[in-house]
Amino acid sequence: xxxxxxxxxxxxxxxxxxxxxxxxxxxxxxxxxxxxxxxxxxxxxxxxxxxxxxxxxxxxxxxxxxxxxxxxxxxxxxxxxxxxxxxxxxxxxxxxxxxxxxxxxxxxxxxxxxxxxxxxxxxxxxxxxxxxxxxxxxxxxxxxxxxxxxxxxxxxxxxxxxxxxxxxxxxxxxxxxxxxxxxxxxxxxxxxxxxxxxxxxxxxxxxxxxxxxxxxxxxxxxxxxxxxxxxxxxxxxxxxxxxxxxxxxxx
Amino acid sequence: xxxxxxxxxxxxxxxxxxxxxxxxxxxxxxxxxxxxxxxxxxxxxxxxxxxxxxxxxxxxxxxxxxxxxxxxxxxxxxxxxxxxxxxxxxxxxxxxxxxxxxxxxxxxxxxxxxxxxxxxxxxxxxxxxxxxxxxxxxxxxxxxxxxxxxxxxxxxxxxxxxxxxxxxxxxxxxxxxxxxxxxxxxxxxxxxxxxxxxxxxxxxxxxxxxxxxxxxxxxxxxxxxxxxxxxxxxxxxxxxxxxxxxxxxxxxxxxxxxxxxxxxxxxxx
Numbered sequence: 001x002x003x004x005x006x007x008x009x010x011x012x013x014x015x016x017x018x019x020x021x022x023x024x025x026x027x028x029x030x031x032x033x034x035x036x037x038x039x040x041x042x043x044x045x046x047x048x049x050x051x052x053x054x055x056x057x058x059x060x061x062x063x064x065x066x067x068x069x070x071x072x073x074x075x076x077x078x079x080x081x082x083x084x085x086x087x088x089x090x091x092x093x094x095x096x097x098x099x100x101x102x103x104x105x106x107x108x109x110x111x112x113x114x115x116x117x118x119x120x121x122x123x124x125x126x127x128x129x130x131x132x133x134x135x136x137x138x139x140x141x142x143x144x145x146x147x148x149x150x151x152x153x154x155x156x157x158x159x160x161x162x163x164x165x166x167x168x169x170x171x172x173x174x175x176x177x178x179x180x181x182x183x184x185x186x187x188x189x190x191x192x193x194x195x196x197x198x199x200x201x202x203x204x205x206x207x208x209x210x211x212x213x214x215x216x217x218x219x220x221x222x223x224x225x226x227x228x229x230x231x232x233x234x235x236x237x238x239x240x241x242x243x244x245x246x247x248x249x250x251x
Numbered sequence: 252x253x254x255x256x257x258x259x260x261x262x263x264x265x266x267x268x269x270x271x272x273x274x275x276x277x278x279x280x281x282x283x284x285x286x287x288x289x290x291x292x293x294x295x296x297x298x299x300x301x302x303x304x305x306x307x308x309x310x311x312x313x314x315x316x317x318x319x320x321x322x323x324x325x326x327x328x329x330x331x332x333x334x335x336x337x338x339x340x341x342x343x344x345x346x347x348x349x350x351x352x353x354x355x356x357x358x359x360x361x362x363x364x365x366x367x368x369x370x371x372x373x374x375x376x377x378x379x380x381x382x383x384x385x386x387x388x389x390x391x392x393x394x395x396x397x398x399x400x401x402x403x404x405x406x407x408x409x410x411x412x413x414x415x416x417x418x419x420x421x422x423x424x425x426x427x428x429x430x431x432x433x434x435x436x437x438x439x440x441x442x443x444x445x446x447x448x449x450x451x452x453x454x455x456x457x458x459x460x461x462x463x464x465x466x467x468x469x470x471x472x473x474x475x476x477x478x479x480x481x482x483x484x485x486x487x488x489x490x491x492x493x494x495x496x497x498x499x500x501x502x503x504x505x506x507x508x509x510x511x512x513x514x515x516x517x518x519x520x
Contacts, residue, residue, distance in 0.1 A: 002361070003361075003362055006361045007362075010350065010354075013350065013354070014347070014349050017390075018349065085343060085345065085346070085347075085348070086341055086342075086343035086344065086345035086346075087345045087346060087347045089339075089341055089345055090339070090341070090345030090346075090359075090406070091362070092311055093310060093334060093337070093339040093341075094334055094359070094363065095331050095332075095334040095335045095362070095363065095364075096362050251312050251313050
């Protein structure tokens with residue numbers, strides 16, 4: 001674990017020293033939040049829209065922005081730089097456990113994800129969104145978002161390790177858009193058309209979004225929250241396993 | 252010499268790659284032995300299999316067939332134990348441009364299990380060894396090519412390796428930086444570290460190496476001390492004086508001077 005921690009510290013320094021890579025992960029989700037609310041808020045007035053639980057449409061849209069912020073996967077692009085620059089080979093030629101190489105980056109990604117999620121939620125609160133589940137819900141909101149950022153970067157790292165190409169890794173990140181839009185992104189699942197509802201039910205991101213949304217709009221409703229955590233733990237374990245396996249067989 | 256006492260021993264080392272056009276035979280059965288304490292030169296034209304061989308010996312590439320022992324350990328069966336005993340500086344200086352020189356060395360030491368205080372002390376020693384004390388807190392992206400090479404060399408030494416692999420450590424450097432690296436290689440070797448050095452510069456091999464091997468087309472075609480190799484060629488061709496290492500290389504690889512242009516470079520320092 002100490003190897004993962006020193007590599008995590010290095011990855012955090014890397015992120016901190018590259019603010020130009022970090023800032024879009026904050027501004028682009030906020031831009032989408034403003035645009036989506038601007039376009040649809042009048043269709044769903046707070047007073048007469050039951051699924052908003054008395055809040056504005058911004059509260060309903062906030063989870064989409066959080067998930068978008070957590071799905072940039074910039075750490076995978078840093079990994080490609082390490083591969084291209086030879087530092088990855090330097091690590092592989094050292095007696096570092098292969099899981100520490102993966103975990104180091106994931107630790108840093110969780111920290112960065114938590115920081116960005118906190119910033120977005122605080123901005124949301126400043127602009128009138130309340131977190132109905134209180135301080136505990138706020139913490140869970142940040143943790144769940146941060147864990148998802150580690151899962152997604154784990155996926156992106158698989159592409160980076162397989163292709164060793166920044167262009168291919170960047171393109172793979174676009175998979176998040178279909179995953180995001182095949183969810184109850186604009187309305188709850190029961191208001192979707194049947195084919196869309198089926199797609200959303202099969203999409204694991206749906207359960208994350210519903211967990212986040214529940215934390216914002218309602219009190220601690222565990223039957224909504226736990227499936228979101230189950231998704232990140234299962235997918236996180238899978239990504240860790242696949243990443244370690246790929247580094248072990250990396251030639 | 253057995254596997255336990257040789258610093259490096261390879262037998263029938265083969266590396267094949269699968270590509271869209273078929274199987275590429277990068278290394279076709281390399282046998283070599285490097286004795287502990289030697290500076291061993293590994294020469295060959297571009298694409299001859301030098302780097303592939305080094306990457307197999309340093310656990311970075313899987314071995315298709317054959318055996319390799321480094322510091323008495325089987326590379327294929329005990330890769331992690333081998334990594335504890337070797338230092339590696341590859342062709343591209345494997346550095347993280349966003350860290351400072353000091354941060355990189357401390358990190359490398361910590362990855363070898365050295366405690367924080369000892370890692371900091373070792374870093375100071377190494378910065379002094381490669382004369383980078385004044386640049387230690389600058390980001391590596393601002394280092395010159397020579398400084399990066401020296402830092403890479405230092406990072407390969409944090410754990411006092413028994414065998415140091417240097418893959419073309421002076422390629423692309425100006426003559427002054429090259430001489431500095433040569434001095435450091437000599438100093439490291441004097442302290443007891445075996446050095447396995449690949450190079451395209453024949454004069455470098457002549458100046459630094461106790462023994463050398465020439466690889467061509469994935470096979471070792473000559474092996475011996477520089478003096479032996481020159482004497483062999485002189486005797487075989489009936490020359491009046493000792494040939495240069497360039498002549499040995501050209502003879503060994505079947506190349507002419509015009510054909511070799513671009514493959515192997517001579518440097519004057």
